[in-house]
Structures are given as C-alpha cells and as structure tokens.
Amino acid sequence: MTKKDFKRSDGRKFDEVRKMTAKVGVIPNADGSAMFSFGDTIAIAAVYGPKKMHPQHLQNPEKGVLRYTYHMMSFSVTERIRPGPNRRSMEISKISEWALEPVVMIDKYPGTVIDVHVNILQANASTRCAGINAAALAIAHAGVSMKDMVSSVSIGKLDKQLVVDVSKDEEDYEEGEGATDIPITFTDEGKITHIQVDGSIETEQLKEAIQLARKACKEIYEVQKKALKESLDINKNK
C-alpha cells in the first residue's frame, strides 16, 4: 500500500525526514540545554537538576522524579495560542515524560527532581517529537546518567500512504481516508517508549509504520550524537 515513489507536497520522499538541526548548550543558565528542529519545527529544551524536590511530600526516597513541561510559544502557530498550560500541553508533557523515563537513571538520584522544560519556538507539526529529541539531548548535556538515548519521529498515513516526519500540510490531508498521525519514540536499542495513533490504520500497516519509524529514529540518533560530540569538542578548546 505504501508507494515508494509517492510525491509529497514539499517534494520529500515518503521515508525522508525534513532537514534536521541539533545544537547543545543554547541556554547558559540551565544545567543542560539543546535545540532540535525538523524543518520549520523548532524545539528548545532546558534541564534544571537533579535538584532537591520541593515540597518535601513530593520527594521519592527511592528514586528521582523526572518532570517534563511542554509549552508552545503563543506565536509559534498561525493562530495565536493563549499563553499558559492547556489540556493538550499537559497531556503531551506527561507522554513525553514517559517517553524519556525508561532511559534516564532516576534511581541514582533519590529525593531529587529533574526538571525538563521544552518550548516550541516555531511549529510545523511533529512538535512533541522535536521536543522529545531536544529534551533527550538536554538531559545528556546536563550530565544526568542515561542508559540509552531516545529519538522520536511522527509517521503519517495520508489516505493509504505512509510517510515519515509529518508536516502541517500533511497533517491537514483530507483526501481518501484522510490523515492518521502516529508519533513514535524509540530507544537506540530499539525499544518503544512512546506511541500514539490518531486516525485509522490497519494492524499490518501499523507494523509497517513502526518499522519506518525505527529506521528514521536511527537517522535522528546520528544527528543527536553528532550534536553532543560537538559540544564536547567546544569544551576541550576552552
């Protein structure tokens, strides 16, 4: 059902991720920070911690707490969003937290909280995935122990065609069966830490979508790894 020669509105191949950029160390005040972009979707992440958890009753004596806040800047989309949290951003925050938690060794930091703040500066779909990619970089940059890296991508089903890294135009696709959005997060080892489906898709095709995401996440991982290495090189020159 997936045509290899499918033409996308922005000219990409069906399995082509938009141009990615990643940079580590963008916010001097933070313990760790990073920027990650898929084309016109830009996410910035900052990590504060591990630090003592306040109020005390939220502390866990066995392990640290990972706390993720996803936020879209009011002008990041065409129609202004009212500043402040909303139901969508709160859910994405939780989902992203779960996407990262399996690789962050929070057992090593009892009684603490690791705050991850993600802001979407500019949005053209796949913002939660860009956010998770930036956040994973920022956590690594903060020197928090991690078992593995995570990488996130959205798979789209436009009518019957699968595509990798959905853009806004594609998200609004209305022909045939319309658009189905499937954001997926993988560890580098190949475990799924996050998956969502919005739309309609056959089981067999979803399996295919997962394989596509796995392949794309490997590419994303390389971009993340390069950004982290670059940040280390800069430190050496200091």
Added chain:
Amino acid sequence: METTKVTAERIKEYLESGKRFDGRKPDEFREISIETGVSKNAEGSVRVKIGKTDVIAGVKMEVSEPYPDSPDKGNLVVSAELLPMSSSRYEAGPPKIEAIELARVTDRIVRESKFIDMEELCITKGEKVWTVYIDIYSINADGNLLDAAGLAAIAALRIAKMPKYDKKEEKIIRGEFTDKNIPLKKETPISITIYKIGNSLIVDPNIEEEDVSEARITIGFCDGKISSMQKGDPKEISIEEMTSALDITKKLWKKIADKLEEELEKAK
C-alpha cells in the same frame, strides 16, 4: 541561586570607585544583538540578546471588537512570561507579579509613546479593529530583562507584517502576510532602566548586580522626550539621584536607538 552577601559587598565596593566586575563603566550596556524572523508563523518575531540575557518576542494580530471607549481604535495586548527554562529562579504556574510588571512596563513604553497608530488599525468603526498581541518570553535571564523586553517588543513591531484580511468574509487568511508594516510613528521609543546600588547608579545590570540593586527606574523615551516611567523596588531615591538618572538616560537613549537601527538594517 541568589547572589551571596560576600559578592554583594564586593559589587558595592567596586562601584564606589566606578568599577564593575566585567570591566564595564556604570553607564555601559553589554553587547546588544537582535535576530529577526526567529518564528515564521508570527507576524513579527525577534530574539534580543543583551550579554547573556536572551528574550524572544513575537507579534500576532487578530480581528476583534473595539473597546466601547475607543470604537475607532485598535487594541494592544502585551504579555510576558518568565519561562522556568530561563532561570532556576522561575517556576511554572500562573504569572507572578514580576512577569506582570514586566509586561505592563513594556506595554506602556509602546502605548504611551503612541508608537502604534491605533486609528489606522480600525477596520469598521465600532465593530471591527485589529488587536496587536506582543508576547515576550525569557530564554536566559541574566539581568535587565526590563530593557531587553522593551527592545524586543519595539523591534518585533518594527519588522512585523500585517496579515492578509478577507474583507468580504471578514476573516484573516492565516499563514499569509501582506508586505505592509504595522502603522507606526516615525520615532521609535526606547526604554532604559537605571539601577541604584549603594550610592551608585548603573545601567544594564547582570543578575548579580540586579540582586544587589535596591531601587530602579525605567524611563521610556520617544524622540528625546519622556513618555513613560516607573520606579520599582522598595528603596527610596533622592532628587539628586533622580536628576542624574535623567541625565544618564538622556545621553544614552540615542545610542541604544542607533544600535537598534543598525541591527534592524543588518537583519534586512
């Protein structure tokens, strides 16, 4: 982390002989840089850096009803968020007084200088006018957010393009902009904040200096005249100090205004 007592004492000592930790003169700003078009979906967006202080401002426009007392004028709404991302001091949650004051001081710099021609933003008198939203976010807070926010708001307005508007359907065509700027006055307002530390007056404090400061005064200039002012923080200031604050800012505002023009020209 708050500034320690030892550091505070040292900052005051240095300033008594007119010196600052980073070698600046009391009336000297850190390096200012302005990047434009940082968020494509905004009608105008900028990233302003003053030293390590980093803010992003965006302009969005909507069509709405005018206020009953100004049926032929557009509206202006300024908001500011001190993102927890930008400093360990800020926490998530509803805006605190610090952010509200930042937004309101910035609002008045724009509003009181009559920088935006509000009458030009009227579409149908009493029914439809443009509302200009300026939203400011701190990205890295290292002192003097007040001046960074003011500069960012003004710069974002300067480069913003009006959205396309379908008069028949009476709605905005989203994602498309005209090549028309927001109607603005020729003279661009500039605001400068003077901070009092011990017996000294300085501009553009970094976070440590700002912590030590006990009183501040933000002065908005437009075409050489003062159009807005706000004194903040609990300590009092003398008439002499007020006089020197006015003298310092009077000398400085043109420098900042020229820098703004230079950066906007570079960004073209």
